[in-house]
Structures are given as structure tokens and as C-alpha cells.
Amino acid sequence: xxxxxxxxxxxxxxxxxxxxxxxxxxxxxxxxxxxxxxxxxxxxxxxxxxxxxxxxxxxxxxxxxxxxxxxxxxxxxxxxxxxxxxxxxxxxxxxxxxxxxxxxxxxxxxxxxxxxxxxxxxxxxxxxxxxxxxxxxxxxxxxxxxxxxxxxxxxxxxxxxxxxxxxxxxxxxxxxxxxxxxxxxxxxxxxxxxxxxxxxxxxxxxxxxxxxxxxxxxxxxxxxxxxxxxxxxxxxxxxxxxxxxxxxxxxxxxxxxxxxxxxxxxxxxxxxxxxxxxxxxxxxxxxxxxxxxxxxxxxxx
Numbered sequence: 001x002x003x004x005x006x007x008x009x010x011x012x013x014x015x016x017x018x019x020x021x022x023x024x025x026x027x028x029x030x031x032x033x034x035x036x037x038x039x040x041x042x043x044x045x046x047x048x049x050x051x052x053x054x055x056x057x058x059x060x061x062x063x064x065x066x067x068x069x070x071x072x073x074x075x076x077x078x079x080x081x082x083x084x085x086x087x088x089x090x091x092x093x094x095x096x097x098x099x100x101x102x103x104x105x106x107x108x109x110x111x112x113x114x115x116x117x118x119x120x121x122x123x124x125x126x127x128x129x130x131x132x133x134x135x136x137x138x139x140x141x142x143x144x145x146x147x148x149x150x151x152x153x154x155x156x157x158x159x160x161x162x163x164x165x166x167x168x169x170x171x172x173x174x175x176x177x178x179x180x181x182x183x184x185x186x187x188x189x190x191x192x193x194x195x196x197x198x199x200x201x202x203x204x205x206x207x208x209x210x211x212x213x214x215x216x217x218x219x220x221x222x223x224x225x226x227x228x229x230x231x232x233x234x235x236x237x238x239x240x241x242x243x244x245x246x247x248x249x250x251x252x253x254x255x256x257x258x259x260x261x262x263x264x265x266x267x268x269x270x271x272x273x274x275x276x277x278x279x280x281x282x283x284x285x286x287x288x289x290x291x292x293x294x295x296x297x298x299x300x301x
Contacts, residue, residue, distance in 0.1 A: 001106075003018050003019060003020055003026060006018040006026060006106060009106075010106050010108075010109045011109075012109055012110075012111060012117065015030065015031070015032045015111060015117055016028060016029070016030050016032075016109055016117055016119070017029050018041075021038075021040065021067070022065075022067035023042070023066075023067030023068055023069075025040055025041065025042040025067060025103075026040075026041040026042070027039065027040055027041070027047075028040075028041065028109075028119055030117045030119075030145045032111070032115060032116065032117045032145065032146070033052060033115065034051065034052055034115060034116060034145070034146045034147050035049060035050060035051045035052055035145050035146060035147065035149070036048070036049075036050045036052075037049045037050070037117075037143075037145040037149070039119055039121075039143060040073060040076075041103060041104055041106060041121065042067075042073075042102070042103050042104070043072065043073055043078060043079065043099070043100045043101060043102070043104070044079055044099065044100075044104040044121045044123070044141045045073055045076050045077055045078055045079065045100065046059065046076045046077040046143060046149070046151065047059065047061050047073065047075060047076035048061060048076065049145065049149045049296065051147055051148075051298055052147075053147075053298075054233070054298055056174060056176075056231055057174050058149070058173065058174060058235060058296060058298060059075065059076045059077070059171075059172060059173065059174060060075050060076075060172040060173055060174040060175075060265075060268060060269040061073075061074075061075030061076055061172070062074040062075045062260055062261050062262065062265060063262060064259065064260045064261060064262060065260050066260050069101075070101050071101055072096075072100045072101050073100075074172075074258075074260040074261060075172045075269075076171075076172060077151060077169050077170065077171045077172070078096070078100045078170040079097075079099050079100050079141065079153065079167075079168075079169065079170070080096035080097055080100065080166075080167055080168035080170050080275075081096075081097045081098075081099045081100075081139065081153070081155070081165075081167045081168075082097050082098075082099075082133055082135070082137075082155075082163075082165050082166070082167065083096070083097050083165075083166050083167070084096060084097075084166040084167055084168045084246075084275055084276070084277045085166070085277065088166070093132060093133075096168070096170070097133075097167075098129065098132050098133065099123060099139065100170075102123070104121040104122060104123055104141075105121060105122050105123065106119075106120075106121060107120040107121060107122045107140065108120040112144065112146070114146065115146065116144050116145060116146030116147075117144070117145045117146070118142060118143070118144045118145075119142075119143045119144075119145075120140055120141070120142045120143075121140070121141050121143075122138065122139060122140040122141070123138075123139045123140075124137065124138050124139070125137050125138075125158070135157070135159055135163050136157070136158035136159040137155060137156060137157060137158055137159075137163075138155075138156040138158060139153070139154070139155055139156070140153075140154045140156075141153050141154070142154065147297070148295055148296060148297035149295070149296045149297075150293065150294075150295045150296075151169055151293065151294050151295075151296075152291055152292070152293040153167065153169065153291070153292045153293070154289055154290070154291050155167075155284055155289060155290045155291075155292075156284075156288075156289045157284040157285060157286055157287060157288055157289070158287075159286055160286050160287075161286055162283050162284060162285045162286055162288075163283070163284055164281050164282070164283055164284075165276065165281070165282040165283070165284055165290065166275075166276050166277055166280070166281055166282070167275065167276050167282075167292060168246065168273045168274065168275040168276075168277060169273060169274045169275070169292065169294050170246075170271060170273050171237075171271060171272060171273055171274070171294070171296070172269050172270075172271050173226055173235055173269065173270050173271070173272060174231075174268060174269065175226070175228045175230065175231065175268060175269060175270055176228055176229070176230025176231035176268075177229075177230035177267060177268075178209050178249060178266060178267050178268070178269070178270060179209075179210075179267075180228070180229040180230045181208070181209065181226060181227065181228055181229070181230075181270055182206035182207065182208055182226075182227040183206060183207035183208075183224060183225070183226055183227075183247055183270070183272055184206050184207075184224065184225040184226075184227055185220070185221055185223055185224040185225055186203050186206075186207055186217050186220060186224065186245070186247070187203060187204075187205060187206065188202065188203060188204075189202070189203045189217045189218065189219065189220055190202055190203075190217070190218045190219065191203055191215040191216060191217040191218065192215065192216040192218070192278055193214075193215055194214040194215065194216070195211075195212050195213070195214050195215075203217070206227070207247055209249045209251070209270065211251050212249065212250060212251035212253070212254060213247055213248060213249045213251070214246075214247075214248050215246065215247050215248075216244060216245075216246050216275070216277050216278045217244060217245045217246070217247065218243070218244055218278060218279060218280070219243055219244075220242070220243065220244060220245045222238060222239045222240060222242070223236065223237070223238055223239075224236075224237045224239075224245060224272060225237070225299075226270065226272060232300065232301075233298050233299065233300055234298070234299040234300070235296060235297070235298055235299075236295075236296070236297045236298075236299055237272060237274065237294055237295070237296055238294070238295040238297075239274045239292075239293065239294045239295075240291070240292075240293045241276070241282075241290065241291050241292040241293055242274050242275060242276060242280070242292055242294075243276070243280040244275045244276060244277045244278055244279075244280035245272065245273060245274060245275055246271065246272075246273035246275050246277060247270070247271065247272055247273075248270075248271040248273070249266055249269065249270050249271070250265075250266050251266050252266060254266075274292065274293075274294040276292065
């Protein structure tokens with residue numbers, strides 16, 4: 001569908017427009033007085049969210065991100081689905097599934113009663129996806145942009161048998177200085193330390209990054225906070241449908257070795273991901289659905 005047709009069918013005057021972005025991908029631009037946001041129709045991915053009261057974006061987006069068919073976009077909220085991490089069956093399929101590197105469909109756009117803007121994008125199984133993952137499904141992502149950002153990922157099982165699912169809202173947050181960042185709400189939680197071979201450990205105090213961090217936290221609460229002293233703000237993450245969370249920062253070596261990150265980007269980002277990961281495996285019943293949701297908001301004193 002052309003940009004003109006998308007604007008005709010789904011544009012909202014003085015609120016939501018479609019434009020061709022990097023790589024020629026259709027981008028949704030929202031500016032509704034409560035916040036500004038950019039959503040890539042490719043990957044169904046929020047790239048930017050900035051409340052009207054904030055001078056800095058909530059999301060981190062790499063200046064060196066790829067915008068090309070088959071590549072993931074480094075930043076914002078990539079969608080890992082229908083598995084998180086390596087191929088669970090070790091069949092050589094890509095890590096984090098297959099929906100973060102394909103074009104989604106625009107299903108609906110609307111203004112909510114409180115003046116926020118809601119965008120729904122979707123995917124459905126095809127002959128190609130069934131070669132990768134032999135399931136009949138509908139996947140939708142509902143993104144509501146207002147004073148807070150709500151992202152809800154809805155999986156519908158269209159088949160006649162249940163299927164297992166791991167997934168993530170792999171959210172990259174912009175921070176002022178990683179050395180002044182604390183993640184609160186995971187105190188005393190058990191986690192799998194992937195930097196240390198997946199050994200299970202217990203979190204002592206707030207999560208801070210003094211080197212590479214790659215952890216899957218288990219049995220977490222539904223309220224986490226990123227305390228960012230350098231930007232003098234706290235980002236609250238309220239989740240539902242999730243019992244696990246991932247915290248990731250690439251630190252010096254990985255940041256330098258990633259072609260789609262600047263060498264110093266590790267200083268300006270932290271991923272705190274709302275997940276169904278590790279032992280937090282979802283079974284979606286035949287004809288049923290499962291909803292994973294995160295609400296992101298900024299707090300100041």
C-alpha cells in the first residue's frame with residue numbers, strides 16, 4: 001500500500017501521518033499534544049516516544065541502525081516472537097524469531113476518548129512463516145501514545161492444538177549516563193546470568209551496570225523503575241502477562257563490535273525487557289489468545 005493510500009485510509013488530521021522513512025519503510029508519525037512518537041510499520045516497532053513534558057526521548061535508537069529487509073532495527077521496541085533468544089529447537093532459525101524483520105499490516109488507527117492515539121498493526125501466518133514455524137496464528141500489536149506509552153502484543157492461536165511461546169518487548173531506553181542508572185524492583189530476585197554461562201544468582205540491591213549485563217530475571221513483580229540520575233527522571237514499566245524480565249547492556253567490547261551501534265552507545269542505553277523467557281513459557285490454547293503488555297511512563301520529583 002502506498003504512503004498516499006495509507007494516509008487516506010488511516011491518517012488522522014493534525015495527529016497521525018504516514019511518511020516514507022529510512023530504507024523506504026513506511027513510518028507512522030504521531031504528534032497529538034500529549035506526546036510525539038514514531039512507529040515503523042516494518043517490524044511493528046516503536047522507534048521514538050517523547051511525552052510533551054519531556055525534553056529527551058524515552059527510547060534509544062542507534063544512529064547506525066540498519067533499515068533493510070531482513071535486518072532488525074537497533075533501538076526502540078523490537079518484538080521478539082514466537083521465541084526469545086536462540087532457536088529453541090536448534091534448527092538454525094534466527095534468534096528472537098521472525099517478526100522483527102518483516103513488514104506488518106496496518107489494521108486500525110484511532111483517537112481514544114482521552115485524546116491519546118492508538119495504532120494497531122498485525123501479522124498472520126503465511127506459507128512462508130509456516131515453513132519457519134508450523135503454526136496458524138494472528139499476531140497484533142496495539143500501541144497507544146498519550147502521556148504514557150502502552151504496548152500490547154496479542155497472540156491468537158488459529159490452529160487446533162496448543163503451542164508454546166516465549167517472547168519479549170525488547171525495549172531500548174535512552175539514559176543520560178549508564179554509570180548513574182539503577183534498575184529498581186528486582187531486589188532479591190533470582191536471575192540467570194548469561195555473561196557467566198547462565199548461572200542462577202540472587203540480585204542484591206538495585207541493578208547497576210559496571211560491565212556487560214545480560215540477565216533473565218525470574219518471578220518478577222509487575223512494576224520496575226529505571227532511575228536515571230543524569231537525566232533526572234525515572235521511567236516506570238508496568239507489565240502484565242509476564243513473570244520474567246531481561247536487563248541488558250552491551251558495555252565496551254560488544255558495543256564496539258556491533259556494526260549497528262556506535263562504540264560509545266553503551267553509555268546511553270539500557271534494555272529492560274518485558275518478557276516471557278527462560279522458565280516463563282506460555283502455552284496458547286487452540287482457538288485462544290495471550291496478551292503481553294507494558295506501560296511506560298516518566299516520573300519526576
